[in-house]
Every structure is written in C-alpha cells, then in structure tokens.
Amino acid sequence: MKILLDTNFIITAVKDRLHFFEQLEEIYGFPEILIPKQVIDEIEKIRDNEGKRVDKEASELALHILKNKKFSTIQLDKKEVDAGIIAFCLDNPAVLIATLDKELREKILKKSPSTKFLVIKQRSKIQEMWLKNFINLFLPLNIVN
Helix, strand or coil, rough: CCCECCCHHHHHHHHCCCCCCHHHHHHCCCCCEEEHHHHHHHHHHHHCCCCCHHHHHHHHHHHHHHCCCCCCCEEECCHHHHHHHHHHHCCCCCCCCCEECCCHHHHHHHCCCCCCEEEEEECEEEECHHHHHHHHCCCCCCCCC
C-alpha cells in the first residue's frame, strides 16, 4: 500500500496533534509513505515566510517530524504541486492520496474516478474516502418538488 501525503494534510495533522504516521501504520500495516519534494519545499516556504505564527510553528514541527520518520521522497513531473499530484494519480491509480484540499480531490476524481483519498475527520482520525463519498460532484442538482 502506497500513500501520498499533501502539504495541507501534513500541516493540519500537526496542528491537530494527530500522530499521522502511527495512525497510518495502525490502519494499513506498514504502508509506503510518499512525500513529493515539492510538498517538503512548500512546508519549508511556510516556515520561512511571514504569515500566521501557528502555521509557521506547525510547519517547523512538521519538518522535525519528517526528519525522524521513514518515507520516500518523490519528484513530481509538474512544477505546480497540485498539477503534479493529479498527473501522479493518473500514472499510479492504486496510490491513496492524503489531502484535505477539496478542489484538488474534485480535479483528481474527474480524471481518475477510482482514486481513493485519506482525510482527517473530527480533528482526530484518518478516514478513507472514495467516489461514493463524492458522488454529488458528478450528478446535476435537479431537485423536483
């Protein structure tokens, strides 16, 4: 089992004090965690740029956590992170995508409806989501009274 982690998933997990590596191991055994180099670069940018203190602190802690965890760093084919993740999904449909970015999930599902996602629910647990959770993306809203 391979799981790709997105920037917002990592930062949110850290803010919510979620032990996400451990939860992923509990759920999936010992999955291969993939983190794009571009995601690590984004986290470093958040740490280094002026912005919300809570985001800077979360990014600093996220980088510390990543230094002490085992994962594979991958290079996405696109310069823009979301476009790279979408392209990666098309080439690797069995990989779970851990992202909280609703817009990114919608774009991926339109091109690769079989993709499964991991999200953080109730600020405390990781949950798998797939097409049936997003079915409203593909159905027009024709409500008849």
